[in-house]
Amino acid sequence: LQKQQRSEETHARILEVASECFATRGYEATGVAEICEAAGISKGAFYHHFAAKHDVFLELMRRWLDTLDTLFEEMRSQTGSVPDALISMAQVIRHLSQTDRKQLLIFLEFWNQAARDPQIAQAALAPMRRYQDYFAGMIDAGIAEGSFQPVDSRTIAQIIVALGLGLIVQSLVHPDAADWEAVSREAIVRTLAGLTTLDASPELAQVSVDK
Amino acid sequence: LQKQQRSEETHARILEVASECFATRGYEATGVAEICEAAGISKGAFYHHFAAKHDVFLELMRRWLDTLDTLFEEMRSQTGSVPDALISMAQVIRHLSQTDRKQLLIFLEFWNQAARDPQIAQAALAPMRRYQDYFAGMIDAGIAEGSFQPVDSRTIAQIIVALGLGLIVQSLVHPDAADWEAVSREAIVRTLAGLTTLDASPELAQVSVDK
Numbered sequence: 001l002q003k004q005q006r007s008e009e010t011h012a013r014i015l016e017v018a019s020e021c022f023a024t025r026g027y028e029a030t031g032v033a034e035i036c037e038a039a040g041i042s043k044g045a046f047y048h049h050f051a052a053k054h055d056v057f058l059e060l061m062r063r064w065l066d067t068l069d070t071l072f073e074e075m076r077s078q079t080g081s082v083p084d085a086l087i088s089m090a091q092v093i094r095h096l097s098q099t100d101r102k103q104l105l106i107f108l109e110f111w112n113q114a115a116r117d118p119q120i121a122q123a124a125l126a127p128m129r130r131y132q133d134y135f136a137g138m139i140d141a142g143i144a145e146g147s148f149q150p151v152d153s154r155t156i157a158q159i160i161v162a163l164g165l166g167l168i169v170q171s172l173v174h175p176d177a178a179d180w181e182a183v184s185r186e187a188i189v190r191t192l193a194g195l196t197t198l199d200a201s202p203e204l205a206q207v208s209v210d211k
Numbered sequence: 212l213q214k215q216q217r218s219e220e221t222h223a224r225i226l227e228v229a230s231e232c233f234a235t236r237g238y239e240a241t242g243v244a245e246i247c248e249a250a251g252i253s254k255g256a257f258y259h260h261f262a263a264k265h266d267v268f269l270e271l272m273r274r275w276l277d278t279l280d281t282l283f284e285e286m287r288s289q290t291g292s293v294p295d296a297l298i299s300m301a302q303v304i305r306h307l308s309q310t311d312r313k314q315l316l317i318f319l320e321f322w323n324q325a326a327r328d329p330q331i332a333q334a335a336l337a338p339m340r341r342y343q344d345y346f347a348g349m350i351d352a353g354i355a356e357g358s359f360q361p362v363d364s365r366t367i368a369q370i371i372v373a374l375g376l377g378l379i380v381q382s383l384v385h386p387d388a389a390d391w392e393a394v395s396r397e398a399i400v401r402t403l404a405g406l407t408t409l410d411a412s413p414e415l416a417q418v419s420v421d422k
Contacts, residue, residue: 029239162377
């Protein structure tokens, strides 16, 4: 049992140290040898836990995406209509800016490597598809509940994913340029405004009335 | 004169080779020694043209941004109203997918490095501010010409920049998932629809009528 605990600690330590190295120096510039040295472990111990540096990177991303999923589910459960749930998701930007900047650096590094490394591209496609499916499902649910007019939910989902990615990148590089949560909220409201039926959320109805 | 021509050729050759190396192996993993070897030049020749690897990277980005500016200006000059000009800019996504994928890889690498290296962050801020200003100026011009209602042009500009960034990243990682030009067009139309006055472009009026 003690041995298992030690093994779990080593696993966690590798992830922590690798996260630091990837964020500070970049994925390409970080070698397994450096991770081992910083973690104070042998290469044998490293390869007991991970087949390659690549797998550490993917596990870090997976954990980050799990955190995001939890955030989304929490917001979804706290709101009523689908439009309100989507608008409340603008808060994710604030949560992200409060979380470890390291995580966000690794997120950027992930897209960067995905465009270059076919294995990482496969791993990047999975969450992108998942988010496209997730938001398409929400739009479909909004149509079903009568909040939205019939619409191509896949395209709207791709627009929402694009907004999310673009707002994260902008807020990372230019954190003080705006209240990024407010910009995100406005972006979602504007995207959804044209979709709503008259009995949708008051905030969206307001945008329609402003027209 | 011959000497000057040779010097210009070397300069161009460094940029070409470095672009290839950064795209294939990544910015961090590429050293000046490798660029020199691939370009068939001495380190002395390299440092005659560039103070550091960093400066090659920045010049590549600057050239890429100049190409984008030219595209935007062409589209602007070929359209009438500001809303129509903004919608036509969705074509940029198609132009980008037809240009060298290497350029786009370097673009991703740029944001990645910007989040890590303060000097590159400064260099990344400049074009981001420029595009925010550019689109805010267009929205203001749209208000002035009577196409848009009075609105916070800065926020709309940040939403447009976010869409651009997010659509480029998605289309790079997932090129076959959608007609990305059509998605971009839809994204811009949806963002602008709530802003337009009744006498704005027919396409936007259509979206308003669809409501």
